[in-house]
Amino acid sequence: MASVTLSQVVKRYGTTEVVHGVDIAIxxxxxxxxxxxxxxxxxxxxxxxxxLEEISGGTVSIGDRAVNDLPPKERxxxxxxxxxxxxxxxxxRENMGFSLMLAKRPKSDIDERVNQAAEILGLTPYLDRLPxxxxxxxxxxxxxxxxxxxxxxxxxxxxxxxxxxxxxxVQMRTEIKALHQRLKVTSIYVTHDQIEAMTMADKIVVLKDxxxxxxxxxxxxxxxxxxxxxxxxxxxxxxxxxxxxxxxxGTATVGSARLPAPGHRGTDDVTYGIRPEHLSLGTAGEGLKxxxxxxxxxxxxxxxVAHVDGDHRHEVQIVxxxxxxxxxxxxxxxxxxxxxxxxxxxxxGARLG
Numbered sequence: 001m002a003s004v005t006l007s008q009v010v011k012r013y014g015t016t017e018v019v020h021g022v023d024i025a026i027x028x029x030x031x032x033x034x035x036x037x038x039x040x041x042x043x044x045x046x047x048x049x050x051x052l053e054e055i056s057g058g059t060v061s062i063g064d065r066a067v068n069d070l071p072p073k074e075r076x077x078x079x080x081x082x083x084x085x086x087x088x089x090x091x092x093r094e095n096m097g098f099s100l101m102l103a104k105r106p107k108s109d110i111d112e113r114v115n116q117a118a119e120i121l122g123l124t125p126y127l128d129r130l131p132x133x134x135x136x137x138x139x140x141x142x143x144x145x146x147x148x149x150x151x152x153x154x155x156x157x158x159x160x161x162x163x164x165x166x167x168x169x170v171q172m173r174t175e176i177k178a179l180h181q182r183l184k185v186t187s188i189y190v191t192h193d194q195i196e197a198m199t200m201a202d203k204i205v206v207l208k209d210x211x212x213x214x215x216x217x218x219x220x221x222x223x224x225x226x227x228x229x230x231x232x233x234x235x236x237x238x239x240x241x242x243x244x245x246x247x248x249x250g251t252a253t254v255g256s257a258r259l260p261a262p263g264h265r266g267t268d269d270v271t272y273g274i275r276p277e278h279l280s281l282g283t284a285g286e287g288l289k290x291x292x293x294x295x296x297x298x299x300x301x302x303x304x305v306a307h308v309d310g311d312h313r314h315e316v317q318i319v320x321x322x323x324x325x326x327x328x329x330x331x332x333x334x335x336x337x338x339x340x341x342x343x344x345x346x347x348x349g350a351r352l353g
Contacts, residue, residue: 002028002062002063002076002153002154002186003026003027003028003030003186003260004024004025004032004049004060004061004062004154004186004188005024005026005060005061006022006023006025006045006048006049006058006059006060006080007022007023007058007059007060007061008023008057008058008059008312009021009022009023009030009045009048009055009057009058009060010020010022010055010056010057010058011041011044011045011048011055011056011210012056012057016059017056017196017210018041018044018099018210019041019044019045019048019056020209020211021057021058021211021232022041022045022058022207022210022211022212022214023329024045024212026080026186026188026203027184027185027186027203027326028155028185028186028236029185030043030187030190030202030203031177031180031187031189031200031201031202031203031351032186032187032188032201032202032203032204032205033188033189033190033191033196033200033201033203033204033205034046034188034189034190034191034205034207035190035191035192035193035194035196035197035199035204035205035233036192036206036207036208036213036233037208037233038192039209040155040208040209040210041207041209041210042170042190042191042207043158043159044210045190045207045321046079046156046158046188048060048188049062049067049075049077049154049188050072050074050075050077050079050156051067051070051071051075051077051158052072052079053143055068060079062075062076062077062154063153066320073269075153075154076146076148076154077152077153077154077155077156078146078148078152078154078155078156079145079147079155079156079157079158080143080144080147080155080156080157080158080160081158081160082131082158082159082160082162082163083163083210084131084142084163085093085340086131086137086139086142086143086146087131087221088130088131088132089130089213090116090130090131090143091127091128091129091130091193092123092126092127092129092130092131092134093118093127093147095131095142095146095147096114096117096123096142096145096232097110097113097114098119098146098147099149100113100114100145100149100150102143104171108322109150110149113148113149113151113255114127114145114149116146116149117145117149117218118145120145120148120179120182121141121142121144121145121148121175121179122137122204123138123141123142123145125187125204126138126142126285136163136164136165136168137164137168137171137172138191140147140160140161140163140164140172141175141334143160144160144176144179145300148179148183152185153185154184154185154186154187154188155180155185155186155187155188156187156188157176157187157188157189157190157259158190159190159191159192160172160189161173161191161193161196162191162192162193166188167198167250173196173199173200175240177199177200184330186291189201193329194233194234194235194236195236197224197234198218198222198234199218201217202215202216202217203215203217204216204217204218204234206221206229206230206233206234206300208229211225213226213230214226214227214230215228218234220237221234222234224351225239225342225351226350226351227344227348227349227350227351228241228271228344228349229349230272231273231342231344231351232237233282234350236274236343237276237303237317238317238318239273239274239275239276239342240273240274240275240276240279240315240316240317241271241272241273241344241347242254242255242271242272242274242308242314242316243269243271243272243314244259244261244270244271244272245267245268245269245270246261246264246265246266246267246268246269246270246343247261247267247271248265248266248267249265250262250263250264250265251345252264252270252272254288254308255274255288255308255309256289256309257287257288258287258315259272259287259288259341260336260338260341261343262338262341264343265303268345268346269346269347270343270344270345270346271343271344271345271349272341272342272343273341273342273343273344274336274337274340274341275340276303276316276317276318277317277319278336278337279316279318279319279321279334279335279336279337280320280335280337280343281324281332281333281334281335282316282334282335283318283333284331284333285333286333286335287333287334287335288308288316288333288334288335289308289309289331289332289333289334290307290308290309290331290332290333290334291306291307291329291330291331291332292304292305292306292326292328292329292330293305293306293307293315293325293328294328295324295326295328298325300321301320301321302319302322302323302324303317303318303319303320304317304318304320304321304324304326304332305317306318306334307333318334321348
């Protein structure tokens with residue numbers, strides 16, 4: 001096992017720079033998730049660690065060794081791809097042991113490692129099947145097994161669950177996390193799904209346009225996002241954002257309402273952020289007035305989509321643990337949890353301390 005360090009890493013295609021001086025430190029045994037929208041550079045960073053993309057500037061180190069000039073096979077990493085990348089004419093056993101066979105490992109060693117990995121992943125009954133005889137989840141397990149048998153210093157996952165249906169994705173998410181806890185191998189996992197990032201990561205790196213926006217533990221990013229982008233990207237449903245003005249007395253005016261803004265005494269224009277689960281229904285005339293557009297009961301929760309003060313541009317979402325009688329067209333009054341309010345500078349989008 002080993003740590004992974006990216007220091008001022010740059011990627012250019014011709015004269016176009018797509019990754020801009022990225023710094024990331026991943027501790028030995030840590031599960032780090034790179035998350036962000038499509039085109040933010042997360043897969044490019046992963047491929048630079050793997051040696052599949054040339055590094056245009058900066059340094060990538062695995063352990064205490066810079067690997068910029070090393071070919072992929074000498075970096076001691078194993079990659080799990082979105083597309084499984086299995087050989088269709090080989091059995092599960094042959095797919096899992098193929099890299100060891102190329103390395104001319106003894107057959108007894110190959111059999112032992114393949115059997116161990118198959119036991120860990122629940123693949124023992126399928127070792128003599130071809131990939132076409134497996135489900136999508138089973139094929140992804142084979143791809144992970146192929147990585148496990150190599151006993152690498154670092155696992156690299158490139159959106160491995162995106163081809164699976166929703167239920168299987170949740171199951172595989174749990175299995176990958178459990179696998180990491182068992183093997184304790186440094187892992188870098190790329191996804192655009194922030195729910196995957198929140199539930200699996202020890203550390204999350206939020207990327208946008210080839211730059212790091214914020215790095216931290218999942219709940220740290222959830223509780224204290226550093227700017228509007230991170231606040232809107234982390235959390236599902238997304239945080240509500242409303243235009244407001246600080247009143248200088250620990251409150252902010254949002255629409256026609258005066259809402260809590262604890263610890264803020266200025267009089268600046270702000271973006272008032274509150275997560276859907278941190279809003280509650282209040283007494284008529286108290287709080288933020290809104291008109292219900294849609295009510296979505298899910299059983300455990302009820303989601304309400306509404307608009308503020310008759311302005312359909314100011315949509316808010318509310319997630320309630322209770323079942324409610326509100327229906328489309330009803331007027332409701334919303335009270336934010338004062339301890340969970342997020343304020344951002346209206347011009348720069350930076351979090352106000």
